[in-house]
């Protein structure tokens with residue numbers, strides 16, 4: 413029996429060269445034997461390859477690359493639970509529209525369900541969380557399979573990229589021998605012109621007119637810029653806001669805050685403090701996904717809602733009266749502005765919200781400008797100034813309180829800070845690895861993470877050590893899940909609340925930092941945190957600042973104090 417397979421080599425060389433032809437540039441490979449043909453084919457290619465040993469972290473690392481590139485990234489595993497460990501990142505990729513091409517090696521059909529080692533059912537392993545699945549045929553050396561490899565590679569790339577973007581899964585069964593020899597690339601098929609030309613999506617004129625009719629007599633409205641890539645739609649948003657006299661509330665993940673004086677961003681703090689005494693809008697035009705702020709989502713839950721969704725999705729969880737306009741936001745907004753010309757404007761409405769924004773900014777400044785006792789909001793309020801040596805920089809924020817505190821307290825990041833988060837499934841897993849994947853593309857990242865989220869993905873730190881990635885990680889350590897102190901569960905008596913929700917662990921992370929050769933600082937006061945950031949920010953490599961902040965209960969009081977309730 414041959415000890416090396418040339419049939420498989422030709423098949424995979426064709427597959428990989430066609431992926432490269434389709435714009436794929438990066439691959440994350442997890443080690444295994446059954447995946448040897450895929451690993452060798454990718455390692456021999458022109459792709460930028462990363463080899464990471466923990467599949468759960470590796471998959472989020474690939475997610476971070478694809479999220480930043482906005483192009484499909486390859487992810488490779490061997491068979492068995494290795495492939496199953498990709499699931500959390502595949503789920504996040506599906507719900508946050510990130511293009512991934514997942515390649516899992518498998519045993520051949522005759523070994524499936526036979527008790528063979530490391531053999532599980534990998535057919536549609538990720539279920540409904542991928543856009544497309546293909547169980548690949550075994551290589552047989554025929555020319556038709558070369559054509560199939562070329563076509564399937566291109567289909568995988570275009571399907572992953574096509575709006576809404578997302579993960580696709582190709583399962584590759586391999587027989588032994590697994591060692592593979594590859595042909596001279598000149599003997600491979602020319603991948604040829606792109607085989608699939610996606611439809612150009614234009615807004616529906618009738619839909620625009622219907623929505624305009626809906627909004628015809630409404631003068632008290634909001635424009636909400638949700639999480640998403642909003643820069644292209646900003647000019648049209650500003651034009652419509654001026655025309656209608658409606659304020660623009662920008663989610664931190666829209667990355668519009670600070671780009672124009674008309675962009676407001678204090679809605680979360682204002683509504684947590686004063687929602688009951690403020691008039692709700694008659695209608696809301698929302699661009700992108702629902703905003704991070706639960707306070708805003710609840711405040712507008714009774715308003716007529718127009719969603720402009722360039723990602724062709726249905727994202728409207730409040731089940732309110734809504735119209736979803738799919739298509740590119742700038743075009744839809746401009747056509748809506750034309751259809752709403754001569755609309756009645758209520759200057760007092762716009763003035764009311766400008767004043768609320770101004771007042772909250774003054775209140776936060778007055779209460780946060782010089783405080784030194786540990787409190788979570790200070791980090792977020794001063795973030796733009798403290799990270800100045802690194803700017804412009806990508807800032808990845810973990811779910812739970814960090815993303816909500818950025819929303820409430822980071823007011824004017826402008827173009828200096830670009831905020832990212834995994835808001836597809838709001839997991840606290842894979843946060844560190846996703847951020848490090850971003851650093852692999854951009855060359856630097858700042859990660860602000862909770863202690864449980866950091867604990868969840870400490871394995872992910874290996875990527876920074878192994879590849880010398882630049883990452884400044886600020887761990888906001890409140891010894892457990894701070895978010896639950898803001899939820900009704902906090903009314904539960906002890907020991908129930910702390911046991912089930914607070915989940916204290918008593919960990920500090922200096923040894924984790926040492927394990928991965930990171931520069932480390934332990935800080936407690938605001939001044940210590942500021943000094944640590946300013947000292948470590950300019951350094952290269954992995955830097956970890958642990959901020960032992962106030963207790964979770966003290967932070968609840970701090971938040972209430974800032975939002976206007978006297979402590």
Ligand SMILES: Cc1ncc(C[n+]2csc(CCOP(=O)(O)OP(=O)(O)O)c2C)c(N)n1
Nearest residue numbers: 812813839840862863864865892893894895
């Ligand atoms: C993988 C995963 N497990 C559990 C949860 C539920 N959850 C949401 S927030 C949270 C606590 C997060 O604690 P931490 O990271 O320390 O952030 P903090 O709330 O303290 O700021 C938990 C357990 C989740 N979202 N994802």
Ligand SMILES: C=C(O[C@H]1C=C[C@H](C(=O)CCC(=O)O)[C@@H](C(=O)O)[C@@H]1O)C(=O)O
Nearest residue numbers: 704705706707812816838895896898899
């Ligand atoms: C911990 C989980 O996620 C919940 C956490 C916070 C959300 C919430 O209610 C925040 C309150 C606020 O921002 O004022 C909650 C939600 O969105 O309803 C999330 O489910 C969890 O395990 O679900």
Ligand SMILES: [Mg+2]
Nearest residue numbers: 862863892894
């Ligand atoms: Mg915490």
